[in-house]
Amino acid sequence: MQDKKxxxxxxxxxxxxxxxxxxxxxxxxANVSPDVRAKVEHAMAQLEYQPSHTARALRSRxxxxxxxxxxxxxxxxxxxxxxxxxxxxRADGYMxxxxxxxxxxxxxxxxxxxxxxxxxxxxxxxxGHERAPELVALMNSMSMPIxxxxxxxxxxxxxxxxxxxxxxxxxxCNQLFAFGHERIALALWNxxxxxxxxxxxxxxxxxxxxxxxxxxxxxxxxxxxxxVYEDLLRMLEGPAPPTALIAQGTHILxxxxxAVARTGRRVPxxxxxxxxxxxDFTQTHDPPITALRTDAELVxxxxxxxxxxxxxxxxxIVAPPRTVVAPYALIERxxxxxxx
Amino acid sequence: MQDKKxxxxxxxxxxxxxxxxxxxxxxxxANVSPDVRAKVEHAMAQLEYQPSHTARALRSRxxxxxxxxxxxxxxxxxxxxxxxxxxxxRADGYMxxxxxxxxxxxxxxxxxxxxxxxxxxxxxxxxGHERAPELVALMNSMSMPIxxxxxxxxxxxxxxxxxxxxxxxxxxCNQLFAFGHERIALALWNxxxxxxxxxxxxxxxxxxxxxxxxxxxxxxxxxxxxxVYEDLLRMLEGPAPPTALIAQGTHILxxxxxAVARTGRRVPxxxxxxxxxxxDFTQTHDPPITALRTDAELVxxxxxxxxxxxxxxxxxIVAPPRTVVAPYALIERxxxxxxx
DNA sequence: GTGAAAGCGCTAACAC
DNA sequence: GTGTTAGCGCTTTCAC
Numbered sequence: 001m002q003d004k005k006x007x008x009x010x011x012x013x014x015x016x017x018x019x020x021x022x023x024x025x026x027x028x029x030a031n032v033s034p035d036v037r038a039k040v041e042h043a044m045a046q047l048e049y050q051p052s053h054t055a056r057a058l059r060s061r062x063x064x065x066x067x068x069x070x071x072x073x074x075x076x077x078x079x080x081x082x083x084x085x086x087x088x089x090r091a092d093g094y095m096x097x098x099x100x101x102x103x104x105x106x107x108x109x110x111x112x113x114x115x116x117x118x119x120x121x122x123x124x125x126x127x128g129h130e131r132a133p134e135l136v137a138l139m140n141s142m143s144m145p146i147x148x149x150x151x152x153x154x155x156x157x158x159x160x161x162x163x164x165x166x167x168x169x170x171x172x173c174n175q176l177f178a179f180g181h182e183r184i185a186l187a188l189w190n191x192x193x194x195x196x197x198x199x200x201x202x203x204x205x206x207x208x209x210x211x212x213x214x215x216x217x218x219x220x221x222x223x224x225x226x227x228v229y230e231d232l233l234r235m236l237e238g239p240a241p242p243t244a245l246i247a248q249g250t251h252i253l254x255x256x257x258x259a260v261a262r263t264g265r266r267v268p269x270x271x272x273x274x275x276x277x278x279x280d281f282t283q284t285h286d287p288p289i290t291a292l293r294t295d296a297e298l299v300x301x302x303x304x305x306x307x308x309x310x311x312x313x314x315x316x317i318v319a320p321p322r323t324v325v326a327p328y329a330l331i332e333r334x335x336x337x338x339x340x
Numbered sequence: 341m342q343d344k345k346x347x348x349x350x351x352x353x354x355x356x357x358x359x360x361x362x363x364x365x366x367x368x369x370a371n372v373s374p375d376v377r378a379k380v381e382h383a384m385a386q387l388e389y390q391p392s393h394t395a396r397a398l399r400s401r402x403x404x405x406x407x408x409x410x411x412x413x414x415x416x417x418x419x420x421x422x423x424x425x426x427x428x429x430r431a432d433g434y435m436x437x438x439x440x441x442x443x444x445x446x447x448x449x450x451x452x453x454x455x456x457x458x459x460x461x462x463x464x465x466x467x468g469h470e471r472a473p474e475l476v477a478l479m480n481s482m483s484m485p486i487x488x489x490x491x492x493x494x495x496x497x498x499x500x501x502x503x504x505x506x507x508x509x510x511x512x513c514n515q516l517f518a519f520g521h522e523r524i525a526l527a528l529w530n531x532x533x534x535x536x537x538x539x540x541x542x543x544x545x546x547x548x549x550x551x552x553x554x555x556x557x558x559x560x561x562x563x564x565x566x567x568v569y570e571d572l573l574r575m576l577e578g579p580a581p582p583t584a585l586i587a588q589g590t591h592i593l594x595x596x597x598x599a600v601a602r603t604g605r606r607v608p609x610x611x612x613x614x615x616x617x618x619x620d621f622t623q624t625h626d627p628p629i630t631a632l633r634t635d636a637e638l639v640x641x642x643x644x645x646x647x648x649x650x651x652x653x654x655x656x657i658v659a660p661p662r663t664v665v666a667p668y669a670l671i672e673r674x675x676x677x678x679x680x
Numbered sequence: 681g682t683g684a685a686a687g688c689g690c691t692a693a694c695a696c
Numbered sequence: 697g698t699g700t701t702a703g704c705g706c707t708t709t710c711a712c
């Protein structure tokens with residue numbers, strides 16, 4: 001335990017200046033003489049002064065804290081997002097409060113209200129339901145800037161960071177078409193969320209653009225951690241099996257690979273595989289798996305910029321919503337090949 | 341945006357009572373007449389009053405916020421821990437600030453200092469180095485209760501939540517011994533952290549208790565996401581190969597399974613496998629994998645109790661450190677069998 | 681450039 | 697049981 005709580009007055013007293021001057025030094029204000037600055041800084045160091053963040057927040061109306069709400073941090077996608085966000089914001093002295101929405105509107109509302117009450121400077125969130133009216137109403141009533149993480153809520157004033165799922169899916173499909181694959185299975189989580197919607201959109205668009213009818217090869221799982229094993233196995237043993245698969249997320253991918261192996265097919269000789277999302281698993285698998293990958297650092301930088309633009313006044317709080325689109329890169333590895 | 345900021349004075353005025361009474365209602369104080377309570381609550385609802393968390397924190401010296409510091413939230417173990425912790429604390433109106441330590445002492449120090457500055461009511465953390473003197477010194481200088489998450493830092497005043505790795509490893513080894521396996525490989529992350537130390541301790545203790553010399557079958561990986569593929573393959577193709585494996589974490593497990601499959605061994609007929617840590621992967625794998633599992637909810641409840649005991653005064657802030665040991669359960673599945 | 685003083689929104693101590 | 701008042705520790709006018 002430390003001896004006693006040092007206040008800014010103690011610093012000012014020791015430095016022989018006023019509280020105001022000490023405050024100005026603390027806040028890196030411009031109009032401070034080098035002499036005063038030196039004295040104050042010395043006193044601060046001497047006393048091991050630790051300013052009260054709470055008092056500063058109350059007076060300056062800025063908590064330097066960002067509220068984050070994702071459905072579930074055990075989803076590796078969100079864990080990665082959060083980690084890079086924390087890195088990015090930490091550099092500017094911000095910290096992140098993390099809440100779980102669990103795709104439950106009530107819980108999401110509660111979390112967002114807490115962010116409001118606690119005076120978050122900004123919010124980054126990915127609500128489970130983009131059309132929930134209570135959510136839209138609450139978000140529009142909140143006083144801080146909001147960035148949506150891969151969600152479209154056109155009735156809100158929130159900025160959005162969107163992944164280019166359509167482009168990514170088209171790229172993957174087109175290359176598979178070029179390899180001679182015309183029956184591509186698609187394994188996804190069965191949610192009515194933007195990522196899933198847009199991936200299916202891109203998948204169908206790719207087929208249409210190639211002059212083909214999109215086949216009935218979409219597998220939708222109840223949760224992101226479901227097993228696609230049984231369904232894919234049935235499909236592979238059916239009359240018109242796919243010759244390639246695009247799968248979202250590690251769990252679905254792993255169980256899909258098991259099903260493929262079970263039928264005696266080898267990757268990539270007999271069957272091509274593409275992962276939506278890159279991970280240690282895709283990279284270290286044998287063979288390494290071709291993946292659609294996003295640049296988490298870049299995404300975090302975008303999210304931070306969207307928020308800080310508004311916080312700094314570079315962009316008016318009331319200015320219309322802005323959108324940043326983040327691309328997918330197609331990382332080509334050994335899990336796909338020309339159809340034999 | 342909402343029209344204007346409602347303060348507690350507005351509520352009091354509308355209810356026709358003093359701010360003191362309004363505050364008492366807000367804080368669920370006992371000595372408030374039902375009449376006043378009703379009037380205040382009505383006014384609050386009417387005005388959609390949202391109390392300023394910052395002002396309450398400043399005045400009451402409690403932020404109702406817990407600082408969490410784990411090495412990396414992308415580690416599924418910590419993601420799961422954080423999720424259950426957030427659940428547990430949310431029920432009591434606490435929120436969690438999450439920082440990454442990345443096993444970097446400088447960064448850990450910075451995070452902990454921030455927790456102090458920001459007036460966290462408590463801290464839950466798992467520093468990468470249990471003996472770093474600066475860390476010990478800083479933790480002892482901090483004014484809020486601290487709970488260590490599976491770390492032993494005897495020179496600090498922090499409470500600790502410890503997993504019973506030794507017991508867990510002994511249980512797994514003993515059953516494998518009973519199955520006739522005498523050469524058990526152990527694949528771990530190569531850190532000098534409590535979990536790894538204790539697992540090796542339990543492994544060796546099990547061998548000694550069974551009257552055997554611990555074999556030289558421990559594989560240590562540079563990171564928790566490394567591949568153990570090459571090393572295990574070499575071991576399996578060597579002169580005295582293991583007949584069973586205990587592996588820590590999904591990544592190491594996945595690459596180990598690949599190596600086993602590569603040598604033509606089948607699980608469990610030719611080779612038994614145990615996972616340290618249970619996950620969707622171990623449960624949905626074919627065959628399902630025997631796992632050492634902890635009860636995340638129970639662990640979170642323990643951590644919360646350790647902290648809240650001190651915050652509520654049930655346990656003195658200065659009372660000596662306490663320790664809670666969380667057991668591992670051995671979930672027996674089809675990935676192990678009698679040696680043939 | 682610096683000091684004095686007001687007050688951010690609330691709780692707690694003390695009257696009554 | 698309720699009202700009044702003094703701060704929590706800091707930033708921010710506003711004089712000078």
